Amino acid sequence: MFPPMLRSLLRKYPFRSTPTLLRFLHHPIPKPPDESTAAATVSYLISSCGLSLSAALSAAKKFHLKSTANPDAVLALLKGHGFTKPQIANLVSKHPAILAAGPEKTIKPKLEFFAGIGYTGADLGKLISSDPNLLLNSLEKRIVRNFYLLKTQLGSPAAVIAAIAGSSRLLRYNLSTMMLPNLQTLRDHGVPALKIVMLVTRYPRVLMKKPDRFTETVKLLKEMGLKPTLTKFVLAINVMLGLTTATWERKLAVYRSLGWSEKETLMAFTRHPYCMLSSDKKIRKVMEFIVKKMKCEPAFVAARPKLLCLSLEKRTIPRCSVFSILESKGVVSRKRGVHSFLLISEKDFLEKYVIKYGEEIPEVLEAYQGKLEFAGLQASALGSRTISLKFWLCQRATSNI
Structure with a gap:
């Protein structure tokens, strides 16, 4: 006989929910650790991993120490591959469950792979501590496959490492549905191979945008008169895809309030795309100085937008x-x-x-x-x-x- 509360749920969800509820009965929610286990976890995170008290208390909510054998083995691997104490602390603080991962089957093969492609010592620690999920993703199905796919696209391991430095997600995401269509769009619109490599290595996150939006941006920049063969075209892609529509409209409003027409603003953007990344406060201060103190017209700055990016x-x-x-x-x-x-x-x-x-x-x-x-x-x-x-x-x- 089911308890009254469960009978009520079964009446409400008589068919589809029944198997789920029965599975729930067989696999109850695990109980939180007792005080002694929690205290031991916090103590271990502080003494062995280098976490502060507040960071250890937060991490202990996601990791419960049952035995020190596995965590000790994980830490030994990290130290053996040149991770610094701050990097280990940062890694464990971000992803404490890493201490429960299999040292030989999960952690070691990935560390050896990254060491093999050029990441050693503190550089390897910097990469992993910034993105702990790299140790948990499939090595063969994702990381290795993405690395060699990027190498094919960029031409050299050094270029791949430069791209990864800009966004380690390149090794974790499905590039076939995200990056590759955007690279093809660039080729279709006449962007030279060297400029494509520049975009991937300097601004890799831009290439992770949805293909539809990426294609629309490339077409819009061409309509503005920017030539795909120029470096400014790549810079403009990075700027435009990095700004939300609301931010773009706000920038237009700022320049409009300072005496620029929309035509002048777009002309300035095509000449020096980064003028749209200067803060509103800086734009106003620079314009006020050049117009009021130097007695120049607003159009003078619009024709020389790089002035807005100088200190x-x-x-x-x-x-x-x-x-x-x-x-x-x-x-x-x-x-x-x-x-x-x-x-x-x-x-x-x-x-x-x-x-x-x-x-x-x-x-x-x-x-x-x-x-x-x-x-x-x-x-x-x-x-x-x-x-x-x-x-x-x-x-x-x-x-x-």
């Missing part, structure tokens, strides 16, 4: 301060364009402006070091804190040794 405090303001000083001395002219100051390499800027004019116009050095606030000041009012250019260059050279 305002470390590059833009100091260089504009140097420009202002040299302009006031008649050394440079706005006809050359402020952007020529901002976009050249650090080495060229140092040689052409700081070293060249530093002795003659000492304020240039202070402006370059960021010691002078840019406010359109005349150079004649800036001579109170100059230092020797030769002394500064000597200090700079010494600090770079």
Whole structure:
């Protein structure tokens, strides 16, 4: 005779549920560990695995120590393959059930495989601790198969390892339904093989997007005028697929509020896709400085969107301060364009402006070091804190040794 509660359930679900309920009777939910077992688990996680008390308490909810034999064997394997103590602690904290996995059948073959393809010591520990599921996925059916599939697509083990560094999920997911269709889309639209390898090795997560969305993005970028043969095309794919629709619309609204038309915004994106990744706050600060302080039109920045990705405090303001000083001395002219100051390499800027004019116009050095606030000041009012250019260059050279 069934208990009253069970009879009630059987009346409610008379047919399909009965076998399930009977199986439940034969396989009751396991009881939680007693206090002594829980205490022993926490103690082991702290003393043997290096977890903090809070991390051990959290991990003990998912792993119950019955015997130290298996966990000890797992830890010995990890240490033997060069895992550091912090890496082991991180691994166990993320996935404590790894201590219950079979050392010889489950853990060891995978560690040996990764060591064989070039992962050793701390590098192997970094890979596994960042993605513990690599030790639990099927070696032959998933990991090995995906590795050699990637090698076929990319051409070398080094390229595969670079891609895995960007997303270890490449070894765990079904690439036939996710990545391979997207790679074929790139080929169909004329993206060169080298650019495809660049995308896979630098931005592998993008290729894990749903094929329909990936294809739509590639077509849209071509409609914007981006040529698939250019590096910017690959960068634009990464940016566009990395942004949600809401974020994209918000960026358009930010630029619109700063005086850009939608045409100018899309033009800026095609010229330097990463302008859509700058924070809203940074975009506003850079635009305010260049438009208000440097007296440039918003369209000036739209035509040179890379300016939005430069550090305002470390590059833009100091260089504009140097420009202002040299302009006031008649050394440079706005006809050359402020952007020529901002976009050249650090080495060229140092040689052409700081070293060249530093002795003659000492304020240039202070402006370059960021010691002078840019406010359109005349150079004649800036001579109170100059230092020797030769002394500064000597200090700079010494600090770079």
